[in-house]
Amino acid sequence: MKNFFLFLSKNRTLNRAAKKWGLRFGANRFVAGESIDEAMAKGKELNDLGLLCTFDHLGEFVKDEPEAIDAAEFNLRTLDAIHRTGVKSTLSVKLTQMGLDISRELCIANMRNILKRAKQYDNFVRIDMEDSAHCAVTIEIFKELRREFDNVGLVLQAYLYRTEQDLRDLIPYRANLRLVKGAYKEPPDIAFPDKKDVDANFKKLIALSLEQGAYTAVATHDDQILQFTKNFVKEKGIPLDRFEFQMLYGIRTQSQLQLVKEGYTVRVYVPYGNDWYGYFMRRLAERPANVAFVLKGMFR
Ligand code: FDA
Numbered sequence: 001m002k003n004f005f006l007f008l009s010k011n012r013t014l015n016r017a018a019k020k021w022g023l024r025f026g027a028n029r030f031v032a033g034e035s036i037d038e039a040m041a042k043g044k045e046l047n048d049l050g051l052l053c054t055f056d057h058l059g060e061f062v063k064d065e066p067e068a069i070d071a072a073e074f075n076l077r078t079l080d081a082i083h084r085t086g087v088k089s090t091l092s093v094k095l096t097q098m099g100l101d102i103s104r105e106l107c108i109a110n111m112r113n114i115l116k117r118a119k120q121y122d123n124f125v126r127i128d129m130e131d132s133a134h135c136a137v138t139i140e141i142f143k144e145l146r147r148e149f150d151n152v153g154l155v156l157q158a159y160l161y162r163t164e165q166d167l168r169d170l171i172p173y174r175a176n177l178r179l180v181k182g183a184y185k186e187p188p189d190i191a192f193p194d195k196k197d198v199d200a201n202f203k204k205l206i207a208l209s210l211e212q213g214a215y216t217a218v219a220t221h222d223d224q225i226l227q228f229t230k231n232f233v234k235e236k237g238i239p240l241d242r243f244e245f246q247m248l249y250g251i252r253t254q255s256q257l258q259l260v261k262e263g264y265t266v267r268v269y270v271p272y273g274n275d276w277y278g279y280f281m282r283r284l285a286e287r288p289a290n291v292a293f294v295l296k297g298m299f300r
Contacts (some may be wrong), residue, residue, distance in 0.1 A: 002285045006185040015277040020102075027280045030250045031058065032272045036081045038075075039272035042249070043087040050260040051268050054126065054246070055082070058273035059097040064104060068099030072203035073112035073167045073191075074273070076117050083121040089126040092269060095138055107142060115149045126176075126217075129155040130185040139166055146173045155219075157182030158202035159191040167205055173211050178217040179205050180248060201226050210238050217267065219246035221255065230264075238262065248283070268298070 015166060017131065032042040033225075041158065043053045055078055081091050093114065099106040102108045106169050118125045127142055129135060135157075142154045146218050154175055159182035170177070181198050192198045199222070206229055209216040218229050226245065244265035247256050259266045271279055 003185060004285075006282065006285045010278070011101045015275070019122075024049075027161050027276050029272070030248065030283050031276045034247055034272065036078055036272070037102050037195055038080070038088050039270060040081050042272075043089050043270060044085065046249075047266050048269070049257060049297045051256055051266050053087065053207045053268050054092045054272040055089050056092040056094075056128070056269060057097075058271050058279055059275040060094045060130065061096045061101065062099060062225060063101060064073070065099060066103055068097065068102060068106060068110060071097045072113060073098075074112050079114070079117050079121060079123060082123065089270070090126060090267075092126045092128050093126045094130055095141060096134060100134065100137065100141075104137070104141070107193055108144065111141070111145055112148075113153075115145060115152055119149065119151050124153065124176075125150045126155065126178060129157050129180070129182075131260040132186050135162070135166075136159065139170075142175070143170075143173060144174065149284060153177065153215075153217075155180055155204065157191075159186060159198045161190065161192070163205060164201070164208070167208055171214075174214050176215040176217075177209050178219050179209060180219045181222075201282065207232055210243060211236065212241070216243045217246045218243060219269070221247055221252040225253075226255075226259070246250055249282075279292065 032039050038270065039055055043055065046053055057074045057078055058070065061073050062071060069226055075091060079091060080089075080110050081087075090196070091114070093111070095107050096109070098110040098114075115125055127138060129138060139154070142152065145152050156167055167177070178201065181202055192201060202220070202225055206216065206218055206225070218225065220226065220249045227244070229245070232238070232241075240263065245259050245265055246267045246269060249270045256266050256268060
């Protein structure tokens with residue numbers, strides 16, 4: 001089931017069709033809306049509950065230049081809207097949406113524009129991590145941008161064997177990191193095939209990142225990883241302003257609120273836009289129970 005949905009997530013024909021259909025099949029459980037205004041309204045609701053946000057204008061694996069420039073422009077408008085509305089939110093960006101598969105220069109130019117605008121507003125931009133084919137180049141581009149900007153962060157994935165070394169190499173960059181398990185389909189020569197090994201590596205990376213002192217965002221819905229982090233920071237006396245928890249919009253909302261109640265900083269990843277298909281398929285792949293929910297939505 002998981003592989004089937006990860007396979008579907010890369011289907012370009014279905015992706016194109018989904019853009020025309022609009023948010024369907026229950027995708028609005030995971031996607032905040034199609035327009036910037038809808039996203040800001042949802043962001044405001046989350047802020048009112050004590051949650052911070054990071055907006056993600058959906059889209060990835062862009063193959064032509066005008067589309068990449070459009071997507072960068074959309075991110076600039078999102079930063080303007082965050083500033084104008086006062087919604088407490090940062091931005092999350094995928095480099096393949098900024099034109100990485102077309103040209104590295106185009107991608108970097110788009111990112112510079114976004115980071116400059118974010119800097120103007122004292123805001124922060126995090127580079128999401130995509131499939132393993134883009135991992136090395138994403139880290140290289142992050143390092144290049146980090147030399148110029150202090151408001152850029154990165155994501156690392158616990159399922160990749162390479163990640164521990166990547167994290168160690170990033171120590172001199174004082175990188176603000178989001179740590180996740182990893183959401184793409186990767187072969188066993190690149191990524192741990194077993195959940196228990198991914199979880200063990202995730203804990204190791206959390207400890208390493210927190211101990212070396214850079215700001216760490218622990219992004220998971222997994223209770224045992226959340227508990228591990230809470231115990232670790234308590235034991236090591238790591239202050240609350242050195243880390244945060246992050247979860248996805250629409251997933252484990254009660255846990256998000258419970259963490260806020262306990263005094264932790266919690267940020268919700270809020271995707272929006274009409275390119276929702278790939279993101280939605282990855283969420284279905286993570287949890288087969290979501291498929292029943294979608295089927296119900298289709299027949300309603
Ligand atoms: P796990 O999959 O083990 O789930 C633990 C529990 O959480 C489940 O038992 C279930 O209760 C609940 N849950 C998890 N997924 C659910 C779903 N889809 N629907 C309903 N319940 C669900 N990945 C990546 O490769 N690059 C990236 O840049 C990012 N960015 C990112 C940002 C943020 C804020 C989050 C939370 C996650 C990401 N991810 C990501 C996705 C991440 O890699 C991973 O696929 C998901 O978070 C699911 O893994 P968990 O750690 O939640 O654990």
